[in-house]
Amino acid sequence: MSGRSAALQPPSDAVTPVRHPDAPAPGELIGSHYGECFGCGDGQPHGLHLRVRAGEGLGITAEFTVQPAHQGAPGLAHGGVLTTALDETLGSLNWLLRTVAVTGRLETDFVRPVPVGTTLHLAAEVTAVAGRKIYSTATGRIGGPGGPVAVRADALFIEVKVDHFVHHGRQEEIRVAMNDPDQVRRARAFEVNP
Numbered sequence: 001m002s003g004r005s006a007a008l009q010p011p012s013d014a015v016t017p018v019r020h021p022d023a024p025a026p027g028e029l030i031g032s033h034y035g036e037c038f039g040c041g042d043g044q045p046h047g048l049h050l051r052v053r054a055g056e057g058l059g060i061t062a063e064f065t066v067q068p069a070h071q072g073a074p075g076l077a078h079g080g081v082l083t084t085a086l087d088e089t090l091g092s093l094n095w096l097l098r099t100v101a102v103t104g105r106l107e108t109d110f111v112r113p114v115p116v117g118t119t120l121h122l123a124a125e126v127t128a129v130a131g132r133k134i135y136s137t138a139t140g141r142i143g144g145p146g147g148p149v150a151v152r153a154d155a156l157f158i159e160v161k162v163d164h165f166v167h168h169g170r171q172e173e174i175r176v177a178m179n180d181p182d183q184v185r186r187a188r189a190f191e192v193n194p
């Protein structure tokens, strides 16, 4: 059963965006956007450590292996953790558009339980853009990239400036991030749009 809410239906003036000329090449492993990110950072021992690759066109793929720390029921992944994996994969589409955007709305269908130890094969794509609104969709499959769907999601991301994080983030972490040349370089890569 899947029914998208009205907020996730692109308006009639929505367009199909183009992949940014500086987007990572298809097959390229996309590094973490922030080392302390719960979804993709190496600095979080219980994080998802999601590994994301650029796909063709407006698509991306990712893998996440469910760890014991991710349980919601004995031996099964927590639904919120699975949603995080989808959110992180959908967020990584930012790299293809070279746009900084945050999740505004995210709707998840949980289709099959996902046992601990399972590698979730995720795939996401941008479906439409209308002004600052970016519409996207994702699936998580088990057993392989062509395996049965365990989770799927539709999302609306909203474009923001890098300043969004500087303004809203706790100063302690912002200070550390801004003193890290690698982090500043990653953030700057998004500020240069054609």
Ligand SMILES: CCCCC/C=C\C/C=C\C/C=C\C/C=C\CCCC(=O)SCCNC(=O)CCNC(=O)[C@H](O)C(C)(C)COP(=O)(O)OP(=O)(O)OC[C@H]1O[C@@H](n2cnc3c(N)ncnc32)[C@H](O)[C@@H]1OP(=O)(O)O
Pocket: 007, 033, 034, 039, 087, 088, 089, 090, 091, 092, 093, 094, 095, 099, 100, 101, 102, 103, 104, 105, 131, 132, 133, 156, 158, 160, 162, 165, 166, 174, 177, 178, 186, 187, 190
């Ligand atoms: C120095 C450190 C830098 C670190 C950053 C470095 C690099 C980052 C770069 C890239 C990152 C790459 C990968 C990221 C991967 C994964 C990240 C995971 C993603 C997340 O996990 S991210 C956290 C959760 N996320 C939030 O923390 C958002 C909280 N929220 C807000 O910050 C505001 O709420 C905001 C900004 C969303 C909107 O606020 P706003 O004032 O800018 O805009 P406004 O309200 O006018 O909305 C404009 C149009 O969007 C429509 N709209 C808005 N919200 C909607 C909703 N919920 N449902 C339906 N429609 C919605 C309106 O209806 C209007 O539509 P219309 O134009 O048609 O009227």
